[in-house]
Amino acid sequence: xPIQTPFHQRTSEHNxxxxxxxxxxxxxxxxxxxxxxxxxxxxxxxxxxIDVTPLFKYKVTGKDATLFLSRLIVKDIxxxxxxxxxxxxxxxxxxxxxxxxTVMYFAENEYFVTAADPSYSWFSRFIKKLDVKIExxxxxxxxxxxxxxxxxxxxxxxxxxxxDSLKFFWTTSAKGDGFEFKISRTGYxxxxxxxxxxxxxxxxxLFDALWHAGQNYNIRMSGxxxxxxxxxxxxxxxxxxxxxxxxxxxxxxxxxxxYELGLGWAVNLDRDPFMxxxxxxxxxxxxxxxxxxxxxxxxxxxxxxxxxHGLPPHTDAGAWRTSIPVxxxxxxxxxxxxxxxxTWSPLLKKNIALVTIQKEYAKPGTEVNFxxxxxxxxxxxxxxxxxxxxFNPKRKRSIVKKENNE
Amino acid sequence: MSKKYDAIIIGGGHNGLINAAxxxxxxKDVLVLEKRHxxxxxAVSEExxxxxxxxxxxxxxxxxxxxxxxxxNLAKHxxxxxxxxxxxxxxxxxxxxxxxxxxxxxxxxEIARFSKKDSEVxxxxxxxxxxxxxxxxxxxxxxxxxxxxxxxxxxxSLLRMGKVFKNMGPELLQMNTKLLTMSSADFLDLxxxxxxxxxxxxxxxxxxxxxxxxxxxxxxxxLHHYMGELDGAFRSWGFSKGGTGGxxxxxxxxxxxxxxxxxxxxxxSHVKIKNGKATGVVLANGDEIDSKIVxxxxxxxxxxxxxxxxNNLESNITxxxxxxxxxxxxxxxxxxLNGVPNxxxxxxxxxxxxxxxxxxxxxxxxxxxxDQAKYGEFSERPYINIVVPSLTDPTLAPPGKHVMSCxxxxxxxxxxxxxxxxxxxxxxxxxAVQETIKEYVPDFDSLVEHRQVVTPWDLQETFGLTEGNIxxxxxxxxxxxxxxxxxxYAKYKTPIRGLWMSGSGTHPGGGIMGSGGExxxxxxxxxxxx
Numbered sequence: 001x002p003i004q005t006p007f008h009q010r011t012s013e014h015n016x017x018x019x020x021x022x023x024x025x026x027x028x029x030x031x032x033x034x035x036x037x038x039x040x041x042x043x044x045x046x047x048x049x050i051d052v053t054p055l056f057k058y059k060v061t062g063k064d065a066t067l068f069l070s071r072l073i074v075k076d077i078x079x080x081x082x083x084x085x086x087x088x089x090x091x092x093x094x095x096x097x098x099x100x101x102t103v104m105y106f107a108e109n110e111y112f113v114t115a116a117d118p119s120y121s122w123f124s125r126f127i128k129k130l131d132v133k134i135e136x137x138x139x140x141x142x143x144x145x146x147x148x149x150x151x152x153x154x155x156x157x158x159x160x161x162x163x164d165s166l167k168f169f170w171t172t173s174a175k176g177d178g179f180e181f182k183i184s185r186t187g188y189x190x191x192x193x194x195x196x197x198x199x200x201x202x203x204x205x206l207f208d209a210l211w212h213a214g215q216n217y218n219i220r221m222s223g224x225x226x227x228x229x230x231x232x233x234x235x236x237x238x239x240x241x242x243x244x245x246x247x248x249x250x251x252x253x254x255x256x257x258x259y260e261l262g263l264g265w266a267v268n269l270d271r272d273p274f275m276x277x278x279x280x281x282x283x284x285x286x287x288x289x290x291x292x293x294x295x296x297x298x299x300x301x302x303x304x305x306x307x308x309h310g311l312p313p314h315t316d317a318g319a320w321r322t323s324i325p326v327x328x329x330x331x332x333x334x335x336x337x338x339x340x341x342x343t344w345s346p347l348l349k350k351n352i353a354l355v356t357i358q359k360e361y362a363k364p365g366t367e368v369n370f371x372x373x374x375x376x377x378x379x380x381x382x383x384x385x386x387x388x389x390x391f392n393p394k395r396k397r398s399i400v401k402k403e404n405n406e
Numbered sequence: 407m408s409k410k411y412d413a414i415i416i417g418g419g420h421n422g423l424i425n426a427a428x429x430x431x432x433x434k435d436v437l438v439l440e441k442r443h444x445x446x447x448x449a450v451s452e453e454x455x456x457x458x459x460x461x462x463x464x465x466x467x468x469x470x471x472x473x474x475x476x477x478x479n480l481a482k483h484x485x486x487x488x489x490x491x492x493x494x495x496x497x498x499x500x501x502x503x504x505x506x507x508x509x510x511x512x513x514x515x516e517i518a519r520f521s522k523k524d525s526e527v528x529x530x531x532x533x534x535x536x537x538x539x540x541x542x543x544x545x546x547x548x549x550x551x552x553x554x555x556x557x558x559x560x561x562x563s564l565l566r567m568g569k570v571f572k573n574m575g576p577e578l579l580q581m582n583t584k585l586l587t588m589s590s591a592d593f594l595d596l597x598x599x600x601x602x603x604x605x606x607x608x609x610x611x612x613x614x615x616x617x618x619x620x621x622x623x624x625x626x627x628x629l630h631h632y633m634g635e636l637d638g639a640f641r642s643w644g645f646s647k648g649g650t651g652g653x654x655x656x657x658x659x660x661x662x663x664x665x666x667x668x669x670x671x672x673x674x675s676h677v678k679i680k681n682g683k684a685t686g687v688v689l690a691n692g693d694e695i696d697s698k699i700v701x702x703x704x705x706x707x708x709x710x711x712x713x714x715x716x717n718n719l720e721s722n723i724t725x726x727x728x729x730x731x732x733x734x735x736x737x738x739x740x741x742x743l744n745g746v747p748n749x750x751x752x753x754x755x756x757x758x759x760x761x762x763x764x765x766x767x768x769x770x771x772x773x774x775x776x777d778q779a780k781y782g783e784f785s786e787r788p789y790i791n792i793v794v795p796s797l798t799d800p801t802l803a804p805p806g807k808h809v810m811s812c813x814x815x816x817x818x819x820x821x822x823x824x825x826x827x828x829x830x831x832x833x834x835x836x837x838a839v840q841e842t843i844k845e846y847v848p849d850f851d852s853l854v855e856h857r858q859v860v861t862p863w864d865l866q867e868t869f870g871l872t873e874g875n876i877x878x879x880x881x882x883x884x885x886x887x888x889x890x891x892x893x894x895y896a897k898y899k900t901p902i903r904g905l906w907m908s909g910s911g912t913h914p915g916g917g918i919m920g921s922g923g924e925x926x927x928x929x930x931x932x933x934x935x936x
Contacts, residue, residue, distance in 0.1 A: 033509075034509040034511070034512070035507070035508035035509045037489065037508075038489070038491060041488055041489065044486065045486065045488045045647055045798070045799060046798070046799070046800060149801075150800055150801075153800075153805075216800060216805040216806050217800045217805070218797065218798055218799070218800050299472070299473070299476065300473070310573075312536060312540050346489075347481050347486065348475070348476070348481045349472035349473075349475045349476055349481070350476060391481070
């Protein structure tokens, strides 16, 4: 049975819907309300607060910590500046992705790593003779994500840190009223937002401070269901949904490389050896077999299909995570890929999905066929291939200039 | 100076801007001219008092066509709608009031306090209205066919519309006839018994018209409330982030991204007409700008009588256009508040106030409000549709403070003192609204920091809405479809060649829909007018 996070006392007060999910062995609110789209809108219009404690969290310390992480992670961690953070993934020596997460450079020889899967064992087996210590802090450090356009204003009201000048993917230490915590300008919504890391003992203090300050900024509790919509709009892939860790894959077909996941930008190939380097170099040279794309499922087509049945068009409320076949542009019986997750985008008024597709069909603008089930009948509608990132507002990276503060 | 544009659009309201965006997207050289310093027309956000931003006129968005959002990529340009949580109707004497939520079971329990039967019928009613709305949608997303024409294209379009009706089946067809002919109160009587529930439901049929809830023909407008649900939007009504001006800004940004040019503070005097053809515009300062076509986003009255001028019109057309009913019947009162106006202290939290708040305790209340209006007075106890958008979008007011927008009906343009005397009555009108609100929020006076009263006269003088009609002409059956604005010129054309229309005064009209702009632009392109 899942256990409670240090925020449970508060999140359970808000969870009117009693809709809990098991996330990494913890109780996580799937949705706080029966009608939960406002939990999504909070990310885009004000601020949504999510308990993200179940993320696996590791403290990596020691003189060789930089070297160690640089060897394990496909991104060159030695390039990180103090207080900087980076999104990254790590692979096995076949270049197959094990997991993705964030590495934060908190202090000299001290890194903070988050992961979707338990990763202590994988990391530990490569310490060997290096001066590195890995501490699993998953159960001692808890976390909240505060995401949305008003998150900056809320955070400014609860701590002393210079939030205005904190850049995208940078971190800072902060002091609140009687507690200390770490802030990283990171998140899983593709919007302006922060993740806050705090000792279990101070969990409620941080929560209450945010909730109190948030009252003037329309703060809302948001659940995993809402987060799923936002992360699909932002084109962020999810371990266990859009790809599978090579450690869990039963057959090679279930594995993916960073390039295939659209994470090529997070690979630094030409440097000292790192896990998977050889395979990734070969892939870079020879080309990948698969690609991850976004598709925009044609709404007029869908409307037409529903009309055939005398129905108004319908989409599920919220995101879905079932595998759905994607077919060849002309040959509608030839499968060329599959959607792994998708959603109706309330903001873009588009029906969108993340799709793993054969490389030759990954060019933006390619028209493919997507399977839909209308009134128990399997049908196909057109869908246009594009980049996975459907929504990328300027505010995500914006900085408040000092002179505007007055 | 001598540059000749493909098209000049008079009026930078949302329809004009959408029109510009579609034409520019098609590669046309487009210029939009707006008289005021801000874009948006009636879909405008203005910082009326320092720190407080108001949707001065139109205050909610419901019917904006989703395909326009997709086709013009409006989300990228800042189009951002926050759905409304709830619809609350406070009741006097400390009652809990009635709140209708997105959560159907919760709504059922709320309605059951007034009528158990109604609470169960409510869902059935929604289903039927959704069917009806499906039909209406077919109509609003296409230009209206011309019934008098024998042109095969028109006939096939008419046939398509006929098919929509035919496919409805006898039961729905019968319902449709009722919907088109009955009053909104009578139509609701077919379903519901609770006067409390029927109050806020019935007023949907009279918004922006000089009719009462018991006037025949008002039922049709009820449909509009069910239309949004067909577009995959789970709630039909919403706030635009930063006020309704946000919609216009997004449309303007989209138009600019396609290469359109937009100028503000440019007052057009009239359309330049040569041999019955529009050749450009003449500005108030005497300057002239040439173009192949001109598109008026102004209401039919202004377009025909000011932009074209009676001299250029046949007398029967002038007569028709003068008969086009405007009859503004509403005003706006906007408040800057130093705290939350709590409309029901018995309810937990503020969620119930994050949608609209309707002051209409029952059907009689609103019919009584109409009684006064019939004889040229504003209602002392009017129907008020209140929103406090800053509860949802905190950027509109300083932290802890709020903006509150009140749509007030009835405030007849043709008041017995004479429309031009509205400015003198503005304060009295504002007081009546404030007094009405105080019946539900006793400490309201102490919350008010500023008040802006927008009378029908202001709607005409500042926003160019003749007689203060918020829809550029009443949305009554005889002024819809092929009769909007006048028979024979319902397809965005006018008697002047090269002069087109695109505002709310054209089919399908009303609300922040964008259809007028879109369909007008598409008609222009299809016609190869430029």
